[in-house]
Amino acid sequence: MDDRGSFVAVRRVSHALDRSSGTCDSNPGDVGASSAAWLGKGLSCVCAQTKEAEPRPSFDFTPVQEVCLLRLQSRIDVPYDSSNPDHQKALKALWNAAFPDEELEGLISDKWKEMGWQGKDPSSDFRGGGFISLENLLFLAKNFPKSFQDLLRKQEGVRAMWEYPFAVAGVNITFMLIQMLDLEAVKPRSLVGATFLKLLSENEAAFDLLYCITFKLLDHRWLEMHASYMDFNAVMKSTRRQLERELLLDDITQLEDLPSYNLLAR
Numbered sequence: 001m002d003d004r005g006s007f008v009a010v011r012r013v014s015h016a017l018d019r020s021s022g023t024c025d026s027n028p029g030d031v032g033a034s035s036a037a038w039l040g041k042g043l044s045c046v047c048a049q050t051k052e053a054e055p056r057p058s059f060d061f062t063p064v065q066e067v068c069l070l071r072l073q074s075r076i077d078v079p080y081d082s083s084n085p086d087h088q089k090a091l092k093a094l095w096n097a098a099f100p101d102e103e104l105e106g107l108i109s110d111k112w113k114e115m116g117w118q119g120k121d122p123s124s125d126f127r128g129g130g131f132i133s134l135e136n137l138l139f140l141a142k143n144f145p146k147s148f149q150d151l152l153r154k155q156e157g158v159r160a161m162w163e164y165p166f167a168v169a170g171v172n173i174t175f176m177l178i179q180m181l182d183l184e185a186v187k188p189r190s191l192v193g194a195t196f197l198k199l200l201s202e203n204e205a206a207f208d209l210l211y212c213i214t215f216k217l218l219d220h221r222w223l224e225m226h227a228s229y230m231d232f233n234a235v236m237k238s239t240r241r242q243l244e245r246e247l248l249l250d251d252i253t254q255l256e257d258l259p260s261y262n263l264l265a266r
Helices: 063-076 087-096 108-116 122-128 131-143 145-152 167-179 191-202 206-224 229-247 257-263
Strands: none
Touching: 063 131, 063 167, 063 191, 087 145, 108 167, 122 131, 122 167, 122 206, 131 145, 131 206, 145 191, 145 206, 167 206, 167 229, 191 206, 191 229, 206 229, 206 257, 229 257
């Protein structure tokens, strides 16, 4: 996105260009409480549905759900640090997942634009989503490699001449989910958020899995709406509404029960 908060359009790359879950069982005192409070320059969430001035209900949760929320919030609070060796290693892993047959010349390279970053240094784009947005992309690449490649290369459906940028869209999805699920709050203040915490207490990877589902749903809605880059905000809002509806279905006991989960391919 540019400095005005709008997405930078990426012209569709020709197809000829080839490049575990667990439950929370600790005590709340084992995890330090933290609250995410960031909005990256040039990255504005397009999906806020309520005004801050409106009163919001509060939902109680169990000690186990509290632990899970605190652990997720601690991940959300970690900024991407380009000087951190672990963060550098994760970024290299992302490149290798995207382009396994092409060696990365350096962490600052024009080649990053091929993945949908705004410039040659991806660290500037992570300011909106933090390190967890990189972890989300890696989770998608590791657990659903076919979907990862399909999304990266825009391999499914009839594509627009000007497509959304894969990587920057991924960061925006992370940020949207944090807002939609109200993960910065001390306790859930929406039925959707409370429902997600129940799922999170059964699967610590629930946020990462929901991210994968969301990315595929976004692309699915993009194709259904015959969208181009000017329509990205509308597609994101439509994606959020669909996710909220699915999370509140009566028969959802795990994220794999969501209708949109079936869009994913390994």
